[in-house]
Every structure is written in C-alpha cells, then in structure tokens.
Amino acid sequence: MHKILGHHHISMITKNAKRNNQFYQNVLGLRRVKTSVNQDDPSMYHLFFGDVTGSPGTGLTFFEIPMAGSTHRGTNAITQIGLLVPNEESLVYWKKRFDLLNVKHQEITTYAGREALPFEDPEGLRLILVNNNGEQIPEEWALWEDSIVAREHRILGMGPIEITVKNLNKLASTLTEVFDYVEVERTDKWSRYQSIKEQTFGEIVIKQLDGPKERAGRGSIHHLAIRAKNEEELKFWExxxxxxxxxxxxxVDRYYFKSIYFRESNGILIEIATDDPGFTVDSSVESLGEKLDLPPFLEEKRAEIEAKLEPLDD
Known part of the structure; x- marks a missing residue:
C-alpha cells in the first residue's frame, strides 16, 4: 500500500542568503546541510537547512532572489510553517531566546490544539514552534550535535503546515481523495489533516479566506513537498x-531526490519528492553544507557559478 509519509521539505524565498544563513544556523540552530544553487537559475543560491543529514521532514530550503520585493499577504498561499519542539519547557526556552536575540514573536498560545509560539524570521516569514509533547517522530530524524541551541530544546523537524485558500473544500478533497490524508478536525473557518493519523509531523492546516491572492516576495513560501518513499511510489502518485x-x-531529477510538481485547484504548488538518494550522495555526513555542491550537469560551469555568488560565511 502506498502512503504519503509526511512532509519532505518546504521552500521559501529570501532576498539575502548570507543573512538567511545566519538566522537559521545561529538563531534557530539548524544545520546547513546543502549549499547549492537553483538548478533552473544557477546564478542564485539554494540553501537547505535541517537535522544532521537533512532528513525528509526536517528540510527548510531557500531560493535567494536578490531583487525580491515585499510579500503582500493574502489568500491562496502557504502561510505558516510549524516546527516541532520537544515540550512546553522548550517553548519557554525559545521565548527567552527570541527576547535575547530580538526575534519578532508573539506570546505562547494554542494552535491547532497544541501549545505553540508564533514568530517571524528577519524577512517576515511566519513560523510557529509547536509542542510535540513527547510524541512519536520519524525514526530517521537525528539532532545535529553541533547546534548552538541547548540539546533538550532543539527543533525536531516540521510540524503543521498552514495553507490559506479561497476554497477549503477543494484542497481538502485533494488531500483526502488523492493522497489519503485523514481529516481530524474541522471548524467553520479551518480544518486539519494528517497523512498518518495521530502524527503531527505530517499535518496540514487549511484556512479559508476570501480576498486578494498573496503576491510573493521575500519571506514568502514557494511550495510544499510531501514524501514518497522511492521512484516507484512517485510514479504511482503521478x-x-x-x-x-x-x-x-x-x-524531475533534482539529484538529491526525484520529484513531480502540480498545482491544485486554488493554485497551491505541491511537490512530491522521494526520500532517496538524499544529501549524502555527494558529501560525507561530516562535511555536509560546507562547500558549494552542484548536480553533475552543472559541474562544468562551477567556476562561472562560484564567481557570481557572495560567500556565505565570514
């Protein structure tokens, strides 16, 4: 039986890769597991952050677009990223850390039935830390031991992903009828779905909102990728x-995984990506993210590509 195993990664737009790198490594304590370029436009960085190996379900990826303008928030967009932390004490730790480091945040609240702490990155990307409350996480997730964050409070991986659309029922039926997600809660304004029942790491929250469509810019979310085990399953889902x-x-062969892309009825871009081969296909675990890695078809242009990229690390 084929099953969507949860989230694979989520991709955003940043205006400044260097500042983005500083925040996600030095504030959130994630590992930069791959330093690469946009395969469709290799003049810009594509950065990947996650656990020790960038395991599926932990990946936050960013396309650098130096000319990106402001995001004009609206509907028919992916609007918030949930990140799981171990427990309630972790939320208190992170609130203090955000105060210390001047990270914009709200108070600890409740989101989708769980304690949570909403915050934003320097470009206004909306994220929310969610209490995993000691519940099961994928067995392949592994903490990065060199993280700057206290081990007992480190981010585990992705949790609820929020999508805001004009027509909730259309997206909901795609999740349930095509991908076998389970609806676990519904109100008059939003509903909640899980790829694996009772597991938050594959959860999608859909909000219904009429009005203008979001106009993407820095700090906006480009697409969500969900997990297929291998190419055989990918063909099934296609x-x-x-x-x-x-x-x-x-x-599409992205070298680190294979994918398909489609837009559902509200225009949300969804990717389905394979677990394998992963980010260690061209790097050792110890050296992940330290140098510019290119897929083989771009390797002959390495000198030209590197000349156009500003170094990320001082």
Missing part, C-alpha cells in the same frame, strides 16, 4: 494526480 485532472510536471 498517475493519481493526472487522474484527478491536474497537470503534472513529469518526473
């Missing part, structure tokens, strides 16, 4: 997407 009437990109 057929399901086509049967639904959506146009698929076809299988």
């Amino acid at each position: 057929e399901k997407v086509k049967e639904r009437g959506y146009q698929s990109s076809g299988i």
